[in-house]
Amino acid sequence: MKNFQHGGNLHQIARECGKSVDELIDFSANINPLGPPVSVIRAIREATHYIIHYPETPPKELLNSASNFYGVREKEIVFGNGSTELLYLIPRIVNKKKAVIVVPSYVDYEKICILNGIPIDFYYLKEQDKFKLDFDKLSSFLDIPSIVFIGQPNNPTGKIFNPESIREIAISNPNSIFVIDEAFADFVDASDRIYLRRPKNVIVLLSLTKFFAIPGIRLGLMIADETIIEKIKEHLPPWSVNSIAYRVGINIFQEKDYIYQSRKYVSEQYKFIINELKQIPGLCPFESDVNFILVKITSKNIDVSFLKDLLLKKNIIIRDCSNYRGLNNKFFRIAVKSKEENSYLIECLKEIFFNKKTDKKFYPMGPYSSTNTPAIMFVGTGSNAGKSILAAGLCRILYNEGFKVAPFKAQNMSLNSYVTKDGGEMGRAQVLQAQACRLDPDVRMNPVLLKPSSDTGSQVIVLGKPIANMDVKDYFEYKRKLLDVVRHAYDSLASEFDVIVLEGAGSPAEINLKSHDITNMQMAKYAKANTLLVGDIDRGGVFASFIGTMDLLDKWEQNLIKGFIINKFRGDASLLDSAIDVIENYTGKPFFGIVPYIRNLGLPEEDSVSFKIGWDKIKKRENAPIKIACIDLPHISNFTDLDPFLFEPDVSIFIIKDKLELLRNEFDLIIIPGSKNVIKDNEYLKKSSIAETIKYIIENQKTQLIGICGGFQIIGEKICDPHNIESSQVYTDGLGFLPVVTELAKEKTLIQTDAVYIPAGLKLTGYEIHHGKTFCSVPDKLMCVVKNKRGDEIGYGTKDLKVWGSYLHGIFDDDIFRRWIIDQLRTKKGLLPLKTPQFSYNVEQGLNHLAEVLKNSLDMEKILNFILA
Numbered sequence: 001m002k003n004f005q006h007g008g009n010l011h012q013i014a015r016e017c018g019k020s021v022d023e024l025i026d027f028s029a030n031i032n033p034l035g036p037p038v039s040v041i042r043a044i045r046e047a048t049h050y051i052i053h054y055p056e057t058p059p060k061e062l063l064n065s066a067s068n069f070y071g072v073r074e075k076e077i078v079f080g081n082g083s084t085e086l087l088y089l090i091p092r093i094v095n096k097k098k099a100v101i102v103v104p105s106y107v108d109y110e111k112i113c114i115l116n117g118i119p120i121d122f123y124y125l126k127e128q129d130k131f132k133l134d135f136d137k138l139s140s141f142l143d144i145p146s147i148v149f150i151g152q153p154n155n156p157t158g159k160i161f162n163p164e165s166i167r168e169i170a171i172s173n174p175n176s177i178f179v180i181d182e183a184f185a186d187f188v189d190a191s192d193r194i195y196l197r198r199p200k201n202v203i204v205l206l207s208l209t210k211f212f213a214i215p216g217i218r219l220g221l222m223i224a225d226e227t228i229i230e231k232i233k234e235h236l237p238p239w240s241v242n243s244i245a246y247r248v249g250i251n252i253f254q255e256k257d258y259i260y261q262s263r264k265y266v267s268e269q270y271k272f273i274i275n276e277l278k279q280i281p282g283l284c285p286f287e288s289d290v291n292f293i294l295v296k297i298t299s300k301n302i303d304v305s306f307l308k309d310l311l312l313k314k315n316i317i318i319r320d321c322s323n324y325r326g327l328n329n330k331f332f333r334i335a336v337k338s339k340e341e342n343s344y345l346i347e348c349l350k351e352i353f354f355n356k357k358t359d360k361k362f363y364p365m366g367p368y369s370s371t372n373t374p375a376i377m378f379v380g381t382g383s384n385a386g387k388s389i390l391a392a393g394l395c396r397i398l399y400n401e402g403f404k405v406a407p408f409k410a411q412n413m414s415l416n417s418y419v420t421k422d423g424g425e426m427g428r429a430q431v432l433q434a435q436a437c438r439l440d441p442d443v444r445m446n447p448v449l450l451k452p453s454s455d456t457g458s459q460v461i462v463l464g465k466p467i468a469n470m471d472v473k474d475y476f477e478y479k480r481k482l483l484d485v486v487r488h489a490y491d492s493l494a495s496e497f498d499v500i501v502l503e504g505a506g507s508p509a510e511i512n513l514k515s516h517d518i519t520n521m522q523m524a525k526y527a528k529a530n531t532l533l534v535g536d537i538d539r540g541g542v543f544a545s546f547i548g549t550m551d552l553l554d555k556w557e558q559n560l561i562k563g564f565i566i567n568k569f570r571g572d573a574s575l576l577d578s579a580i581d582v583i584e585n586y587t588g589k590p591f592f593g594i595v596p597y598i599r600n601l602g603l604p605e606e607d608s609v610s611f612k613i614g615w616d617k618i619k620k621r622e623n624a625p626i627k628i629a630c631i632d633l634p635h636i637s638n639f640t641d642l643d644p645f646l647f648e649p650d651v652s653i654f655i656i657k658d659k660l661e662l663l664r665n666e667f668d669l670i671i672i673p674g675s676k677n678v679i680k681d682n683e684y685l686k687k688s689s690i691a692e693t694i695k696y697i698i699e700n701q702k703t704q705l706i707g708i709c710g711g712f713q714i715i716g717e718k719i720c721d722p723h724n725i726e727s728s729q730v731y732t733d734g735l736g737f738l739p740v741v742t743e744l745a746k747e748k749t750l751i752q753t754d755a756v757y758i759p760a761g762l763k764l765t766g767y768e769i770h771h772g773k774t775f776c777s778v779p780d781k782l783m784c785v786v787k788n789k790r791g792d793e794i795g796y797g798t799k800d801l802k803v804w805g806s807y808l809h810g811i812f813d814d815d816i817f818r819r820w821i822i823d824q825l826r827t828k829k830g831l832l833p834l835k836t837p838q839f840s841y842n843v844e845q846g847l848n849h850l851a852e853v854l855k856n857s858l859d860m861e862k863i864l865n866f867i868l869a
Contacts, residue, residue: 013317022559025341027334028319030155030184030292032213033341034265037258038511039251040214041551047247055243058233062241062249066221069253070206072195075226078233079241079249083183083207083220084108086232090147090203091116093231094177099147102133104156104324106181109149118147124326127296131157131286135165145175152180152194153187156321156333158288160185163192170199178202183220186211187290189263195223203228210291211262212252219245266291269336276346282353291336294321299353303329307352314348369487369527373494374867377529379504379520379561381545385536386567388429389603389850390595391503395436396851397860403867404498407433408527410486411448411505411519413458415637415676419767423750424464425449428640432603433501436847447489448482448518450475453635453677453726463489466748479516486518487526494527499867502529509552521557530866531560532592538568543579550587562866563590565858568597593858600647603846624652626825629667631690631711632657633681638674638769641708644812644841650834651822659693667703668825670694674769674809675710678744679727682714682734691735698737698803702828705737705803709770712795712805716740716774725771737803739778740796744771755788755808759801762817766810768794774807786811813841 010029014021063074070077080086091112099113099120113120121141125131131154142148153160170178180194182204195204203224209215219241222232241249252258274293277285282299297304304320311318321331334345376394378387391407398405412427419425424443434441443464450458457471460478462485470478494500506513508520517523524531533549535542546564553561564583566576573594580591630642632655645651656662662670675681685691697703707715715737721727721744734742748771755764764786776782776796786795786806797804801824812818815837823833854860 010317013312017312019315022556024315024317025337025344026317027337027341027345028317029215030210030290030333030335031215032187032211032262032266032291033269033335033337034213034258034262035554036213037252037255038552039255039258040212040217040248043247043251044244045551047244050243050247053243055239055241055246057239057241059241059246059249062246065250065253070195070223072223073226076223076229077221078224078229078236079219079221080236081220081240081242081245082209082218083181083205083222085218085236085240086220086222087179087181087205088112089232089235090177090179091118092235093228094147096145096147096177098144099149100138100141100176101149101325102138102151102154104131104154104321104326105149105151106155106183107323109179109181110325113147121146122325125154125157131159133161133165135162135169139169139172142173142176146177148176148178150178150180152182153184153288153290155181155184156292156294156319156324156327156331157286158184158290158292158294159286160188160190160289163190163194166194167197167199167202170202174199174201176201179205181205183207183210184290184292186259187263187266198223200225208249208252211259212255214248214252217245217248219249266336269339269342272339273334273336273342273346277349280346280349280353283349292333293336294331294333297330297332302352304332305329307332310352311345311348316345316348369491369494371491371494373497373500375494375500375502375527375529376863376866377502377504377524377527377531378534378565379508379524379531380506381509381533381535381542381549382507382539383505385534386595387503387534388432389601390534390565390567390854391501392429392433392436392603392847393850393854394863395433395501396847397855398499398501398867399437400851401864404496405437405501406439406442406493406497407437407445407501407503408490408493409446409503409505409519410490410523411450411482412446413450413452413505415451415635415674416640417449417451417461417638417769419750419752419769420464421752422464423752425461425466425748425750425769426464429503432843432847433503435843436851442493444489444493447486451637451676454680459676464750476516479518483518486523490523490527500527500529502527504531507549508533508557509549511552521553521560524560525556529560530562532563532565533561533589534565534567536568537566538570538597542566543583546583547586550589558587561589563592563862565592566594569594570597590862592862593854595854595857598850598853601846601850603843603850622652624650625829625831626651626669626822627654627665627667628652629654629656629662629665629670631670631672631685631694633673633675633710634684635675635677635681636673637676637710638708638809641673641809641812642671644815644818644839647839647841648818648822649838650826656690659689662690662693662697666701667697668829669704669706669821670697672705672707672711672714674708675714677726678710678713678719678742679721679729679732681710682719682732685714685735694735695737704801704825707737707805708811709768709807709809712807713742713770713774715803715805716742717777718742720744738796738798738805739776739781740774741777742772742774745773746771749807753788753794753808755786755794757811757817758783758785758787759797760817760820762814762820764808764811764814764817766808766813768807769809770807815840 010026066077067074099118101109102123207220284296284298286294319333321327321333322329378390380387407430414427416428417425418428418431420441426443426446427449430446431441449461452458459469460467504520535545716734717736718741719732723746725744749768752767782796783799784793785797785804788794795806819837826833
């Protein structure tokens with residue numbers, strides 16, 4: 001018998017070539033490259049409640065959904081275990097003397113005719129006619145009643161025939177039955193489909209598995225005249241549609257946006273592939289209307305068998321079309337796949353036909369880093385799961401083990417930034433991780449930093465330099481350009497170190513963001529990182545979060561997840577044993593440890609959520625005599641400036657959100673911290689009456705007021721924005737506590753700074769991140785309080801120091817200066833100064849303590865095996 005082998009023989013090919021299925025990229029199966037819609041996962045989950053029952057027959061709800069979707073009556077529809085099952089039943093109900101098959105075409109048309117003893121006439125589509133169908137010639141084949149098989153679009157040519165011509169030939173030949181196979185028609189945005197205005201002698205087959213990417217869930221349907229449908233039902237086995245397929249089918253008919261996005265994506269990638277193929281000598285691609293392309297090899301020295309073997313060595317499978325009637329061993333077919341996979345295929349074909357070595361590599365799920373540096377990555381079930389701290393702790397452990405280690409986070413969103421020695425800006429979390437590795441911070445460790453400036457916009461910083469302010473939609477478009485930047489930064493960094501510790505962002509299962517992810521699993525894939533999923537048990541729901549996250553990940557993403565870590569646990573860990581067993585059995589992934597809740601770690605927090613949670617707990621230090629109020633600005637930035645106060649035994653910190661909170665306590669010091677949007681935060685303080693309340697307190701109490709960076713600008717008389725950096729207003733009145741004027745500039749000051757606090761003669765070290773400069777408008781009323789080593793005055797205050805401000809971030813990190821400030825407050829309150837530091841703000845101690853805790857709570861042997869394997 002003829003070779004009726006199909007494409008998509010992935011498992012067989014994997015066994016024959018000794019590779020895993022995940023290593024291969026299958027261009028032989030024409031499946032939607034976007035994968036199944038999210039509703040499929042939901043439907044499968046729902047179906048688990050029904051699998052203990054027989055499925056409904058006939059599938060009433062499914063029929064109703066299909067009827068509404070296709071615009072035909074339920075009586076004209078029958079579902080099967082894939083459209084192929086229904087195809088095989090047609091010869092049993094149609095008594096015709098011969099079959100006419102338009103070829104090249106799906107090989108099973110011929111097979112079912114042979115199995116049923118039906119003679120076949122083949123109508124050959126000619127290559128020289130660009131595989132067009134001449135309906136007049138086809139009519140000449142219908143001298144006796146026949147079954148006519150037409151692929152619409154045709155497989156393997158991908159061409160659509162005129163629907164009206166098909167109707168006309170069917171009407172002209174009422175004694176013949178026309179089987180129109182629309183397995184791939186959903187890929188075409190066509191208003192005129194054959195099942196609409198369908199002659200009675202036309203049977204339309206529709207496959208849901210190709211377009212909705214569910215070939216493993218067999219589901220297809222037939223649309224035909226009611227009498228034909230009833231005959232098909234008589235030959236169908238009971239329960240041909242199982243419970244899972246039933247639920248999936250109901251859901252996918254609601255996927256209007258998925259349908260639109262799929263057609264758009266396939267069209268874009270098809271254009272890329274066809275244009276690239278036309279540039280390769282030795283190949284002749286044929287224009288297609290769907291998601292696959294027929295290609296002819298014109299090179300004399302290469303046939304499809306040889307090409308197939310060459311590509312298989314590169315982990316690529318193509319469809320050998322030599323078993324299609326009308327084609328020979330020079331033809332192959334390729335499907336439209338993901339952008340990365342399509343690019344890789346083109347590179348491999350160029351290498352073969354140009355005889356030119358490509359420097360691109362292919363690994364199971366796409367291109368990987370050009371380095372072979374071992375990598376470990378932490379992703380979380382959500383934000384603040386503890387990824388940053390765990391990454392810092394592992395960095396210190398690996399450093400202590402003798403590894404040359406560096407941190408990496410592709411994209412960070414935080415208002416906490418830091419300036420490197422060469423004037424680059426990066427996220428504070430990676431700065432801490434660099435300290436754990438005993439490295440100078442390097443912008444390559446955090447190539448993309450987003451600093452939110454509004455609910456929908458952020459300043460975009462790339463490789464340490466601000467690029468622009470963008471809203472969400474603009475950034476999503478721009479982010480595509482950042483992928484190469486991120487990968488280049490990673491490769492550059494990884495080439496210099498023994499191991500890289502990566503950190504994800506938010507959750508890898510944020511399905512609205514996955515399509516343009518550059519931070520989580522796409523980065524894990526590129527870095528070939530052994531990835532650990534971290535969950536915060538202190539929040540509750542950690543086990544549901546583990547399962548939910550894994551269920552929403554694609555198969556290749558699940559493969560990268562090596563196991564789980566429970567973070568911030570309080571209590572007896574043995575109480576978790578039964579739940580851990582359930583998760584391990586459900587996911588097949590092990591747990592790598594349970595990290596206890598670590599109190600008073602003394603390390604800076606990454607973002608304002610963690611910052612406020614931490615302070616909310618420490619502020620309850622009831623016996624602390626010194627009370628400091630931090631104003632909670634809507635666009636608060638670089639709040640880590642105040643972290644050192646958290647651990648001072650005689651200080652209590654309060655986060656102030658409204659004027660009543662300011663009035664409830666008699667504060668010794670009010671601090672207005674940094675701001676990412678000074679204009680808006682200045683307006684907020686006025687509208688909320690917090691500014692008015694601060695003025696009353698300063699005038700009537702002993703309270704001091706300090707503004708840091710943005711806060712320094714806000715407490716001045718005027719803020720000028722001539723370049724409209726933050727606002728359309730050119731001039732804005734500040735709060736007026738200091739006679740200084742700030743002019744915002746286009747260029748951002750980014751510099752590490754050595755300075756002196758003049759009133760105390762104390763040396764300080766920190767950094768500056770700000771737009772513009774602040775000038776003293778009435779010098780005789782003010783004094784310079786902070787001057788940097790360049791001689792620039794970067795801080796002013798009243799002569800009694802009741803109000804002062806400075807651009808210097810990190811100003812309170814110095815233990816002696818911080819104690820001097822606190823002692824000044826103590827003295828004003830009639831308390832004796834303590835003179836010597838009561839707490840050493842020593843990040844090194846915190847990192848070493850963190851490393852010790854993690855060594856005792858994580859399975860370090862398994863983790864080290866990732867590096868040494």
